[in-house]
Amino acid sequence: MTSTHENVRYAPEGKPVEHTPFSAASGVEGAVRMLEGRWKLVILFHLFGGRLLRFSDLERAIPDISQKMLIQQLRQMEADGIVTRLVHHQVPPKVEYGLTAWGQSLCPALDALLKWAEARPDGQDG
Known part of the structure; x- marks a missing residue:
């Protein structure tokens, strides 16, 4: 599950992905755009x-x-x-x-x- 804390991480199949606040915000904006x-x-x-x-x-x-x-x-x-x-x-x-x-x-x-x-x-x- 995605976390929106400052140390944002998402770990699909055990592979950690580090996000910056900017990349996390950008990813969430993309998801919201799909649901608009x-x-x-x-x-x-x-x-x-x-x-x-x-x-x-x-x-x-x-x-x-x-x-x-x-x-x-x-x-x-x-x-x-x-x-x-x-x-x-x-x-x-x-x-x-x-x-x-x-x-x-x-x-x-x-x-x-x-x-x-x-x-x-x-x-x-x-």
């Missing part, structure tokens, strides 16, 4: 837990999103390696969306962020 978009987090929360949903299921689950925007957000997340698109060759065509293992690994980080936001002291501006 009004609907990306909502889509993610619908797909967490290994769920595979058809495009129409996502449309029904998120009634305020336009078809164009849903397609755009799914394509961006697919290009970033967060979402996978599974095409079943049948008539009529069936397409399902799910999270890659890497996309699913966002769940604990987003849960931690939610808990952090809920712990905000009362009376804070923002």
